[in-house]
Amino acid sequence: MPTLYTMPGTCALAPNIAVAWLDAPVEIENMEYGGHKKDEYLAINPKGKVPALKFDDGDVLTEAAAIMAWLGAEFGTQGYGRDTRLGRKEAEALSYMTSEVHSAYGPHFAAANFATSESAQEEAKEKAYETLRNHYRRLDDNLKENGEFYLGERSFADAYLYVLTRWIEQTPLDIGDYPALKDHRARMQQDEGVQKALKRQDMEPV
Numbered sequence: 001m002p003t004l005y006t007m008p009g010t011c012a013l014a015p016n017i018a019v020a021w022l023d024a025p026v027e028i029e030n031m032e033y034g035g036h037k038k039d040e041y042l043a044i045n046p047k048g049k050v051p052a053l054k055f056d057d058g059d060v061l062t063e064a065a066a067i068m069a070w071l072g073a074e075f076g077t078q079g080y081g082r083d084t085r086l087g088r089k090e091a092e093a094l095s096y097m098t099s100e101v102h103s104a105y106g107p108h109f110a111a112a113n114f115a116t117s118e119s120a121q122e123e124a125k126e127k128a129y130e131t132l133r134n135h136y137r138r139l140d141d142n143l144k145e146n147g148e149f150y151l152g153e154r155s156f157a158d159a160y161l162y163v164l165t166r167w168i169e170q171t172p173l174d175i176g177d178y179p180a181l182k183d184h185r186a187r188m189q190q191d192e193g194v195q196k197a198l199k200r201q202d203m204e205p206v
């Protein structure tokens with residue numbers, strides 16, 4: 001059975017939720033914070049990041065969007081079929097959320113990678129929050145247009161969006177400014193699969 005490596009508080013929660021929704025035969029190995037820098041894990045994922053999915057033959061797949069694409073293709077009944085609109089849109093949404101929105105958190109999570117002095121780091125963070133405000137505005141508008149789920153029907157984009165709406169609490173941004181996102185987060189926390197994934201990752205609803 002493949003193993004999905006996760007860590008509390010991280011974006012690995014999205015593929016973890018996908019595993020729960022699909023009831024996929026995937027073991028969850030939730031490492032303590034810091035486990036991602038240990039030699040044993042670096043041998044699995046030299047990038048030193050989670051998530052990573054290790055297959056029985058030793059092959060390893062990294063990148064949350066790629067892992068969810070594999071899960072959907074292997075165990076899913078909808079989404080990720082490139083011939084369906086939902087599948088195309090799901091790939092688009094996950095690329096946007098992982099490569100644009102998550103990346104915009106860089107100065108927040110690791111300011112030292114962006115500037116040396118404390119004041120320059122603060123400036124980098126402020127710029128990041130400005131960028132994030134624009135991203136969350138766009139996400140909120142898209143969700144408002146589509147209703148209950150980010151793409152109109154439930155998809156893995158909702159799982160990743162849940163990660164992003166949790167992280168907002170660590171920033172000076174206010175989820176109250178994004179009412180559709182706030183409602184989405186509350187609905188997700190009622191979901192059985194989300195609750196199961198949170199527990200497996202040693203996390204609580206926000």
Ligand SMILES: N[C@@H](CCC(=O)N[C@@H](CS)C(=O)NCC(=O)O)C(=O)O
Binds near residue numbers: 036048
């Ligand atoms: N592009 C990667 C990003 C993975 C990533 O940044 N993971 C974070 C947790 S959300 C991590 O492991 N950070 C630890 C570190 O950078 O030290 C993906 O989408 O899977």
